[in-house]
Amino acid sequence: MSLPVLAQSPRKAQVWLTTHGHQYALSPMAPAVFGAREALPIAIEVDATDTRQAMVGFGASITDASAYLIQGLAPDARAKLLEELFGRQGDGIGLSFARLTIGASDFSRSHYTLDDTPGNAPDPQLTHFSIAPNLADVVPVTKAALAINPQLKVMASPWSAPAWMKSNRNLIQGTLDPAAYDAFARYLLEYVDAYAEQGILIWALTVQNEPDFEPKDYPGMRFNAPARARFIGGHLGPLLAARGSSAPLLFDWDHNWNKPHEPLGVLNDAKANPFVNAVAWHCYGGTPDAQSPVHAAFPDKDVYMTECSGGDWEPLRSGGLTLQARRLIIESVRHDARGVLFWNLALDQDGGPHAGGCDTCRGVVDIDTRDGALTRTDEYYALAHASRFVPPGAHRVGSSEEVDGVDNVAFVNPDGGRVLVVTNSAPVPRTFSVREGDSAFHYTLPGKSLATFTWSPAP
Structure with a gap:
């Protein structure tokens, strides 16, 4: 039968x-x-x-504004939101990559660094260094995210060196005084160590957010390729090397697609090159295909997209959801990115709080401070369509x-x-x-x- x-x-x-x-x-x-x-x-x-490439993940920046808003939610609402953003169970979207600011960005409620001194007096021994401004919100929110997703990779970027280290002695505009290169290198690693003491491993650093731009109303610092190469090759790089495998990775550039000669200038420097692990890109000028020629010239250096904001301006207004998903999730990754970060993880109903800078930005989620209501934006869904389904260690094919x-x-x-x-x-x-x-x-x-x-x- x-x-x-x-x-x-x-x-x-x-x-x-x-x-x-x-x-x-x-x-x-x-x-x-x-x-x-x-x-x-x-x-x-x-x-x-x-x-x-193997993927590190997708996520957004836990800016001062984002952390302040999330920490300000009722405990149950805060826990539920963080579980949704960083968890993989149920409706969790599994964000696995995040960025912190070393000191203030435009999305802070005030301008500060972590070593401000009375009268901008020099402090080469960093005796005034303190992460106290972060202890009420950035630190607890980041620790809560890590508790939900221990695989979360956290990078950090400064918007300005302390004013006493700068040519103009001001957090706004100016350049890093070459006499302060050693102090600034130690300042960055002091940050890494202080966060480690809080249980937050800083996985990667950049030496300056948007080093080809000097904003007029919030902290910033011009730091061109020759200067970055000198700083990395002669100061920060050797300090990182001395730490061996415990050192954070170092990403160069952290700025727009439209100036690939900038990271190439650092990577072509024989002293700086060995200390640089990757090139970080932003979306506000140029197109994602700029990433691939730089990677092809230096295939041992990884690629990351580290900032792109949602907001109310062209071409975002007309391009919307599909523009963000196409440029960041699809084209950036097709052009070698191992990770993708949007800008603010959370903003309020007015696109804040912020002290200068963008007044038309939106977060991955918007939190209405009047009633705690959440709005999941186009950026949320663009991220979720990848982060929820593509865990760290997946490979693009x-x-x-x-x-x-x-x-x-x-x-x-x-x-x-x-x-x-x-x-x-x-x-x-x-x-x-x-x-x-x-x-x-x-x-x-x-x-x-x-x-x-x-x-x-x-x-």
Whole structure:
């Protein structure tokens, strides 16, 4: 007697969708079914054997403003929000990368550094150094995030050296006085040590946020490539090397795509180069494809996208969700980024608090200080479509280029699962095919929408 042959269930891709205006917001949809389907004019081919960079993760900056707002929530609301942002259970989106500011940024309630002195008197021994301004909010919020996600990688960037170290003796504008190079190097490592004492490991540093820009109303400091190279090669780099494997990584640049000659200037310096681990980029000028030539010239240096804000300006106003997801989650990663950071993790209903700088920015979440209500922004959903499904250690893998406004990036997770993030930037629906190996599915994305597809490899 022969036994009946059981039909094998067709392989399916799970689907989550977010649309412009959030009618659908990370919403689970009906699965897409694999089969012997033909390639469509818009065809995405996924090659899981074409392994690229390992991912560190996706996240945002825990600025002073963000920490102040989150810490100000009622304890239950605060715990629930942090679990949603940094956890992986339930509705958690699993953020695994964060950035802190060393002293004030524009998104602080006042201008300060961690070694301010009376009358800007020199303090080369750093006797006035203190992280006291961070102990009420930045430190407890970051520690709470780490308790939820111990894999969280935390980097840190200064907006200005203390005024007594600068050419103009002011936190606003100016340059770092060469006579203070040694003190500034020790200042950065004093920060690393002080945070370590609080249980927060600073995984990576940059020497200056946006070193090619001198803001007029909040702390900043011009620090061009020749000066950064001298500082890194002769001062900070040797101090990091002396710490061995316990030292934080060092990222150069931390500024826009439109000036790749700046990080190249540091990487071409024989003394500075050995101490630099990666190049960090911002999104406010140029395009993501600037990352790849720099990486190709120095393939031992990693790539990170370390700041991009949401806000009410062009092209964000018209580009919205799909612009942010396409540039940051898809194109930046296709151009070698191992991690992606948006700017403020949280802002209030007025885009603050801030002391100078951007008055049209928005956070990954906006917290209404009048009633505690949360708004999950386009940046939240752009991040979540990657962070929730792509854990640290996943690898980007090969996939087809953009066709007719449909962009994508593909990953293989440590457990072998496949993840594909797709945007349709067109205002009308687009139907496309997705193929891996001998099997494919078809899918139609609404206009101005973002989807994540997950599936298991073929048996």
